[in-house]
Amino acid sequence: MNRRTGGIALLALAGLMLFGFLRSSASMAAPATLLALLIVVVLPAVGGFMLLRQGPNRARLDMLRQQTIEAEVLRMAAQEKGRLTALEVATALALPQESAKATLDSLVERDLADIGVSDEGVVVYLFHDAKHLGGKGSVKGILDA
16 A cells, blocks of 8 residues: 555544544543544544655655766766766765666666676776767757768
8 A cells, every 4th residue: 555545544534533523422521532532533634644745755755866866977977988887886876786787777778878898897887978078169050060
């Protein structure tokens, strides 16, 4: 069950319990009734609101984190003349090497990088645009080329 479904279920439970309390003949001023109302209505309602509030924000934070990591990888690629290894990314960004490799692989899938292998067998990610950033000065228009 995801957070949204759980939040909606808790709010529905709180609503049903409140409806039951309002229809009952229990004295609302009695301490036992107030305590029961707090436990079965207020707590589930608060929990439901918190689950609904956290759901999309968490996904947004994860997406923002991934975008930040990718931006840092591209910045590093520009500094390293368009060549990076997963170990360099993991070390520089304090990521597990598997996470760094997954990020680099996603950039390959989006055609922002290619994969190469050195003579020693090291997998190197090649960023064509980052490698040729120095060539911006010699740019010509598409129709002028």
